[in-house]
Amino acid sequence: MGQLVNGRWRSQKRDTGKTGGEYVREAAQLRNWITTDGSPGASGEGGFVAEAGRYHLYVSLACPWAHRTLILRTLKGLEPYIDISVVSPFMREHGWTFNTEEGSSGDPLYHSDYLYQLYLRNRDDYTGRVSVPLLWDKQRTCVVNNESSEIVRMFNSAFDHLTGNHEDFYPEELRGDIDATNAVVYETVNNGVYRAGFATSQKAYEQAYEALFCTLDQLEQRLHNNRYLTGDRITEADWRLFTTLIRFDAVYHGHFKCNKQRLADYKNLWGFTRELYQWPGVAETVNFFHIKHHYYDSHRNINPTGIVPRGPELDYAAPHGRG
């Protein structure tokens, strides 16, 4: 665990002292957009034209934020256009590594040992967190973006003219509903499990826990009436929820103390999770070895022995019954 400060790697513990034991996630800093014609996107600079083979995506298979980008890459048929590298599941004093003996694919572009070296290649005096996903431009040798919600949006449309895949996971007419759903799901579920797990005061933990299960109850009801979160059509909002749900019983329930009930105890959320898991191409993006070993081994402040639980035994491939 650590971060870059003025271009130097500093190994340090997460500091929740100033926030009363509450975990506060820092905003991502590198926010350029790939666009069809290279015009600037919603933030950052222009010049990042959608082209085959130009961009590289660095991910962790453990990370729910990186997982969103991997799923959109699959659903939008971007595999031949954007290649990927996977970091080791074990995040220790040097942060994410490319240790191939531990399950990383290595860094084929620069043979880096650590992910922070890519952040320094982009900017040698960088100060900030060194996180995945990281979208890299091989042509300009710089980072395009390190914010998953924006990478997902780029993948949804910027390459359509090349791939011929026009499936839209952020359709115009549903944007209001998708944005509103994302806001609640981000705050109380996606980031909510981290706020519960990384809290260092009882109060902060309980607040996160209550908010999380309150939202899960509401979503359970919503999925009773609708097949997907915003109706009968699957959207970005569903995929953003899915990456947390698929990790829920394996990690968040135990490791992050989100244990009011298991996901498998919710009829609709559990069926929904299985349906999305079984979506063509999606199961291949889910890696429970990386998921379980990352959390239980890397967060030694929460799990000092690093022992990774064997269970739970759940069948994500069982019929989902959502038809």
Ligand SMILES: N[C@@H](CCC(=O)N[C@@H](CS)C(=O)NCC(=O)O)C(=O)O
């Ligand atoms: N806002 C970022 C958050 C990404 C993030 O926090 N990734 C985690 C892995 S799950 C990470 O790399 N953390 C390392 C760190 O913050 O030092 C996004 O959604 O892309």
